[in-house]
Amino acid sequence: MIIGLPKEIKNNENRVALTPGGVAEFVKNGHTVYVQATAGEGSGFSDAEYSAAGATILPTIEEVYGIAEMIVKVKEPIEQEYALIKEGQLLFTYFHFASYEPLTRAMIERKATCLAYETVELKDRSLPLLIPMSEVAGRMAPQEGAKYLEKPLKGRGILLGGVPGVKPANVLVLGGGIVGTQAAKIAAGFGANVTIMDISLKRLRELDDIMPANVTTVMSNHYNIKEAIKTSDLIIGAVLIPGAKAPHLITRDMLKDMRPGTVLVDVAVDQGGCIETCKPTTHENPTFIIDDVVHYCVANMPGAVPYTSTLALTNATLPYALLLANKGWKQACQERDELKLGLNVVDGKVVYPGVAQAFNLPLTDVAEVLA
Ligand SMILES: NC(=O)C1=CN([C@@H]2O[C@H](COP(=O)(O)OP(=O)(O)OC[C@H]3O[C@@H](n4cnc5c(N)ncnc54)[C@H](O)[C@@H]3O)[C@@H](O)[C@H]2O)C=CC1
Numbered sequence: 355m356i357i358g359l360p361k362e363i364k365n366n367e368n369r370v371a372l373t374p375g376g377v378a379e380f381v382k383n384g385h386t387v388y389v390q391a392t393a394g395e396g397s398g399f400s401d402a403e404y405s406a407a408g409a410t411i412l413p414t415i416e417e418v419y420g421i422a423e424m425i426v427k428v429k430e431p432i433e434q435e436y437a438l439i440k441e442g443q444l445l446f447t448y449f450h451f452a453s454y455e456p457l458t459r460a461m462i463e464r465k466a467t468c469l470a471y472e473t474v475e476l477k478d479r480s481l482p483l484l485i486p487m488s489e490v491a492g493r494m495a496p497q498e499g500a501k502y503l504e505k506p507l508k509g510r511g512i513l514l515g516g517v518p519g520v521k522p523a524n525v526l527v528l529g530g531g532i533v534g535t536q537a538a539k540i541a542a543g544f545g546a547n548v549t550i551m552d553i554s555l556k557r558l559r560e561l562d563d564i565m566p567a568n569v570t571t572v573m574s575n576h577y578n579i580k581e582a583i584k585t586s587d588l589i590i591g592a593v594l595i596p597g598a599k600a601p602h603l604i605t606r607d608m609l610k611d612m613r614p615g616t617v618l619v620d621v622a623v624d625q626g627g628c629i630e631t632c633k634p635t636t637h638e639n640p641t642f643i644i645d646d647v648v649h650y651c652v653a654n655m656p657g658a659v660p661y662t663s664t665l666a667l668t669n670a671t672l673p674y675a676l677l678l679a680n681k682g683w684k685q686a687c688q689e690r691d692e693l694k695l696g697l698n699v700v701d702g703k704v705v706y707p708g709v710a711q712a713f714n715l716p717l718t719d720v721a722e723v724l725a
């Protein structure tokens with residue numbers, strides 16, 4: 355198969371979808387890899403390293419999309435990439451379709467086949483290609499939150515861990531999955547007073563067993579959230595309903611119950627956000643303020659720490675990317691249920707229920723496109 359590795363062009367997106375080591379694996383398996391010049395630069399990989407691994411370097415993104423049967427990426431294609439996508443081309447990347455209708459409609463129009471990292475799902479309901487980036491974003495969330503709590507950055511001016519004789523900050527984490535667990539762990543490590551909420555009692559029991567003493571578990575419901583936000587300094591949004599738009603657990607009218615300078619880090623923003631007032635922001639311009647509440651809503655948080663994120667992501671994605679190249683997407687998805695669940699759009703037809711529901715689009719049975 356002919357594989358294309360474009361350079362990411364989303365704001366401050368420094369990750370790359372294949373390392374030179376990954377390229378070498380494809381070449382060893384008899385595939386041809388085209389890498390856009392400087393694609394790996396932000397993650398510390400030079401064109402010379404990709405060439406030495408057996409790739410051909412192409413100067414422009416147009417050439418990479420033009421020649422490849424499968425495009426391997428990190429972030430969803432952005433507007434300027436839509437026209438580059440060819441009919442039937444396989445795109446293996448994050449999409450987060452349910453949060454952005456224009457992207458969904460563009461992929462339908464281009465008749466692309468889109469296998470989304472974030473909906474590849476194993477039998478135990480875990481999301482093997484989302485987990486590594488959720489681990490990164492979860493660990494980053496208290497770090498970013500701590501920064502924006504500083505007064506010059508418009509926060510309340512409170513130190514997460516406090517100091518001897520002075521109380522620590524209160525951190526509320528909504529969602530106790532991968533992002534929430536990592537966020538709670540790091541916030542607790544800073545010394546904050548952490549509350550973590552989830553709708554799964556089973557998950558709260560597990561968290562109660564593994565978390566340090568400064569983490570309290572509380573059932574997630576409207577009443578408990580409304581109470582907790584009154585005294586929270588930092589609120590981290592970490593809920594997920596796979597493939598679907600995130601539920602708004604904090605609505606616009608609830609901001610008035612928060613103290614001025616409270617910081618919201620809505621990690622779930624890539625699925626639309628679990629805080630109504632959160633809209634996607636960039637690393638260049640990460641925050642905005644509504645009702646004296648600081649909103650941090652960067653949709654590609656791991657892009658800021660590419661030396662960690664690129665390796666963590668490709669550790670998980672490479673075996674699946676190789677399977678797609680070795681068997682072709684159809685056979686690979688027939689043989690592996692988790693990959694089949696990654697199919698969101700096939701030849702322009704929506705095959706993922708959450709995406710069809712989000713925009714009232716016709717849903718094609720995935721069995722039909724795999725027949
Ligand atoms: N902004 C960014 O750069 C990044 C964003 N993310 C996003 O973070 C979000 C969370 O991802 P993961 O932690 O991997 O998901 P996960 O599936 O591991 O955890 C989600 C948790 O939310 C819980 N939940 C669902 N509804 C809830 C409710 N009403 N109240 C409280 N909890 C509720 C679930 O029970 C589950 O434990 C996703 O949208 C993901 O795409 C992940 C990585 C990077």
Ligand SMILES: CC(=O)C(=O)O
Pocket residue numbers: 448484487488624653654655656657
């Ligand atoms: C998961 C995701 O959206 C990211 O890593 O940017």
Ligand SMILES: [Mg+2]
Pocket residue numbers: 624653654655
């Ligand atoms: Mg994202």
